[in-house]
Amino acid sequence: MSSDFETEPGNQPGMEAGAFRDADDRISPLWLERLRAFLGARRAEDVALVMEPLHISDVGDVLEYLDHDERVALVRLLGDQFDYSALTEVDESIRLELMEALPNAEIARGVAALDSDDAVAILEDLEEADQNEILSALPTFERLSLKRSLDFPEDSAGRRMQTDFIAIPPFWTVGQMIDYMRSQRDLPDEFYQIYVVDAGYTVLGTLPLDRVLRSQRATRIEAIMNTNLVLVDASEDQEEAARTFERYDLVEVGVVDESGRLVGVLTIDDMVDVITEEADEDIKLLAGVGDEDLSDTTVDTVRSRVPWLVVNLVAAVLVSLVIGLFGATIDQMVELAVLMPIVASMGGNAGAQTMTVTVRAIAMRELEGSRLKRLIRREMIVGFINGVIFAILIGIVTWLRYSDPQLGIVIALAMITNMIVAGTTGILIPLTLNKFKADPAIASAVFVTTITDVVGFFAFLGIAGLWFGLF
Amino acid sequence: MSSDFETEPGNQPGMEAGAFRDADDRISPLWLERLRAFLGARRAEDVALVMEPLHISDVGDVLEYLDHDERVALVRLLGDQFDYSALTEVDESIRLELMEALPNAEIARGVAALDSDDAVAILEDLEEADQNEILSALPTFERLSLKRSLDFPEDSAGRRMQTDFIAIPPFWTVGQMIDYMRSQRDLPDEFYQIYVVDAGYTVLGTLPLDRVLRSQRATRIEAIMNTNLVLVDASEDQEEAARTFERYDLVEVGVVDESGRLVGVLTIDDMVDVITEEADEDIKLLAGVGDEDLSDTTVDTVRSRVPWLVVNLVAAVLVSLVIGLFGATIDQMVELAVLMPIVASMGGNAGAQTMTVTVRAIAMRELEGSRLKRLIRREMIVGFINGVIFAILIGIVTWLRYSDPQLGIVIALAMITNMIVAGTTGILIPLTLNKFKADPAIASAVFVTTITDVVGFFAFLGIAGLWFGLF
Missing domain, CATH: 1.25.60.10 (MgtE N-terminal domain-like)
Structure with missing residues (x-):
């Protein structure tokens, strides 16, 4: 070898x-x-x-x-x-x-x-x-x-917790505690803080190890323990617990049961996995991929992706029915069929941008009263500005391509309309789903693209029909 | 109040x-x-x-x-x-x-x-x-x-590191070390391990605090230090450093300069932020949103999103040129214009699923020789199976809608073609971009949807033209 x-x-x-x-x-x-x-x-x-x-x-x-x-x-x-x-x-x-x-x-x-x-x-x-x-x-x-x-x-949190931990009474001294730890054989593998509890295992304080090492042997535990307690309920979702770690830069946190007794601890290494998985889940859900592993079999993969594609098929057929309403219009002016996907596609992309920002802001709990209002206002203005920019661009391109300024004006008007709709639905759909306790990452994408497709085709074909008198 | x-x-x-x-x-x-x-x-x-x-x-x-x-x-x-x-x-x-x-x-x-x-x-x-x-x-x-x-x-890593740390010589005893720490006023705020170094600050070992607390005062440091060293180069990217933390479940790691001297430490709380940001960045890049904050102004937001939309506009115009090739075909059979977005849309969604799985696998460094080959094979088979499933579904729907079995067969053939192409490009495009050192999260989406759009329209209109003799 x-x-x-x-x-x-x-x-x-x-x-x-x-x-x-x-x-x-x-x-x-x-x-x-x-x-x-x-x-x-x-x-x-x-x-x-x-x-x-x-x-x-x-x-x-x-x-x-x-x-x-x-x-x-x-x-x-x-x-x-x-x-x-x-x-x-x-x-x-x-x-x-x-x-x-x-x-x-x-x-x-x-x-x-x-x-x-x-x-x-x-x-x-x-x-x-x-x-x-x-x-x-x-x-x-x-x-x-x-x-x-x-x-x-x-x-x-109760599922993720480690049930080995070190709990000591508040009246011990640092020296007593160190002696106790030196004499114990079955300490947890790794630990970063010690819990100070009463006889009923209610947490009175925590003691980071570095603080122990800075203190004299005669110091009483209760004099140096940290009483500004952050604890996690055992029944709490692991994502909530992970957010507590992120917010307070924790390395270890105590887990308590419904009666407030210390029953275990969570450590940061487990939480890093939770944080990574959660972000990974959001990315995949936005693209219509469920709880899938790289090592899943072909059959499992098909099974997990088909439902999403079925939803998309229904949406695509719906969009096609809308286009069907304008069959006669297209029949009179085939350029419309050639140009119509541009308006729909730009709306879909602009909508996806706004939607993604909103879904992440919801996931990170960053939206509240004044920030939410600010975001809605911003996204609608961004939709309008982008609408104007791309209306002018596509208007000029269309005019030059077909030597027809009127067709340029029609596509420009449809573009502005769809970009504003894209910005608005991109933010309102995830917010609405969240309000109804649905995970906005799962369902937002199909709603947003269906709406921007329908509006894109309807606006373009409708405005063209009116403008050129094709109805 | x-x-x-x-x-x-x-x-x-x-x-x-x-x-x-x-x-x-x-x-x-x-x-x-x-x-x-x-x-x-x-x-x-x-x-x-x-x-x-x-x-x-x-x-x-x-x-x-x-x-x-x-x-x-x-x-x-x-x-x-x-x-x-x-x-x-x-x-x-x-x-x-x-x-x-x-x-x-x-x-x-x-x-x-x-x-x-x-x-x-x-x-x-x-x-x-x-x-x-x-x-x-x-x-x-x-x-x-x-x-x-x-x-x-x-x-x-050098930018993120904390330059305060505790370094001691290997010949000290646990007791000497504890006394030293008790006497120091300016210890770092929080620390989880102690570094054992030689006179030139080369790291010889590390000592987690819990191990200190389990050891007798007379124990020599070198007898209990951990010599299975994991260190990070100061010039290394923070994302690499974060991966090292994830892989080895670390809480703190030493940072060394090019000559191997210990110059600082990274702690897990900073790495949690890096991990969260990295995942967040991937999600946003996939949707064409750059390095954007919720509190960015409207102008900054427009500026960050326009380039992506311009790329998409160019792609959409390209797709429209492809449709334009079939203007005469559509003119003879307006149903084609009504149905054509279905094939393109399904391909786009299937492609996005495969692409997202691939982009994440690349980001998490999960692809290598045998796993990569397995994934490529799986995605192509999944594309074929989904192609067959949705070809049958849309074929029947189209047949019923237009009472025309031939139109059903045409759209079914186009659907299979585009779903296989979607699976193939969904995996090959991110891999190719990664090979050329481009971030697959940035550019994959526009390539994949452009290809599935072009192939979707081309296959459907082309097969229809041949089948019905419209050329």
Whole structure:
């Protein structure tokens, strides 16, 4: 393998044969080929050796690059050395496929070693029967704490939280606390603050670790704890929780149940994933793509995209019916058929611009009283100004193309009309959908383009019919 | 004011008169009205009193809700109590407007109190003359460290980094380190790890704070430090740095200069902003909206959107020229003009779906050898299957509408053609743009819709002309 390497064009100085990532920061094909050879030959020790230095997110990447049989082989050959938290780093479809191929007892052993948030992420998508079988193979304490997390609604803070945390009473000193932590064996893997609670686990304050390290041993905890509390309800949606992190620049936050007891913590790394997913979801919904992964099968992809295309077909047929009203007009002046898509297309694009700005502003909670009024006013004026600019441009182009100033005037009037409508619907449709608690990212696009198409064709053909006396 | 409150419909139990946020988590109109009254009456003490409990991100929100004169009044009335880091939480246009209205000497006083990353964020957009005047009013150490950050390219890790950090030698013990930290007055505001460096400031290891708290005082630092180093180059793009945070679930990372010396640190809160901005940018670029803020003026908005609309106009005229080739065909059969937008529109939507999935996969670095080939194959098959489904649907609809099975067959054939083209261009265009180092989010949409429009009209009118012998 290493002799092949020197002929590889992507070879970079300083890159050794067998390096995990190549110069473009992708998993090196050579590295992957070697792993595949070890997997094929069932050489467990070599597999363990090449996988050992990888971070779990890299292990996740490797799993995504392998095919099904190789993935199963990798997990089984690694045995107890396989860290199941890598499964939180792969697409849902790959995770489910892998879980199905592995015996539940093996999964239970892997899950028992995980932090509670990772364990929940792995278990939550399983069928209930499998979930129960795995849970029943876990030690009581872990089982109960996972069950409690799984009882919270999907995508809630309670589902995402880690149930291990450090809680201490307010009357301790810094020294007592440090001694306590030095003596504990089962502290959480990583933590950034300590919770100060009363006997009923109500949070009295929080203590960032850096503050502990700045304080003298004799200092009482309650004297230095942060009492300006930011907490999250376990039943709260994870997106709300993520927004709290963003707003207050948090790294960790306590999660409380309905009676105000501290039941877990959320950390920023989980929230970064939520923020990324949320933005990704908005982008895809705006384009009519649902909850889709790159690794979805062809059939799943078709199934997820067809509904949106059906809606669009209905809209397109509707638009075509509107054009049909003007069949006789077009028949008398075929240039109209040639020019009409221009007005519709410009309206569609201008509408999409305004709509996108509005959908994002709604998603980021940036619209309120005075800002909302300001945005509506601005977008209508922008629609008018753009309408005038493009009316003049297309008017001149049409006049020159057909040597007919009147046709230029007609298309210019239709353009202004449609651009103003585009600006107005681009903002009002997402706002209306939001008012009725529909996700504006899902449905706005089809409404906006249907309206700008209908108005574009209707205005152009209608004005032309009136102007040239074709009705 | 509090008597008004009881009549307010949004009133929630537990919400006190004068609460900052209402039940919808927006700034309470009553609260804002009161602040405005204080600002108008120049009641500095009352202003300070209502602003005092707010987190800086809330102060940023308040600034965005006020109008220009009120903003200036707020900053000046608060004087030294105004925390300039709130300016990092507002839109760029508001920040610049405010900085212009304030004397440079006052800004310098405010900036001097900030962490270096916040100071850079505030200074970087100013004109060079103002920047230099403010810098020259700062103490030497702050001035030099800010200058160094500002010398790094825009949007680089060096610009975003915080230059305060804790670096200790490897031969210290945990006890020595804790004593050192307890004795220091000017530690960074918040920190999550400690850097272990040699005399030349080359990083030897890192030490998360939780690991310090688990260790006995006599333990030597080098025995517990983390030597599996993840560092970021100061010249690296902030988006690359953000990806490193995401990949390795980091909270803080060291930034090194070209000679490998530790020069600063990046923390996760800055990276969350980068991640959010990046996704937001992609969404907007896909819709032809540039680097735009909600608070931009009408003129700026028009200026940012017109170029995209001009490109679209050129594309639309091109499409119209293609239709023009078939003027005589349409003239003989006006139904073609009525039906033709359906084929183009369906292709445009299917193309947008594939394109969006591809653009996001490129942005998230998810495409490589085998996955890429898989995606191309999948999208082409999806295009074919959707083509067949919608060919049958529109064929039947057209047949019924015009009682003409032949017209149904023609539109069905055009639909299959255009859906396959849509799937193919939807994936190949972003990939090609990416290959030529263009941002696929910017330009893909106009290419894809132009191609699906041209192919849609050309295929439908061309097949119809051949089928019905209209040429």
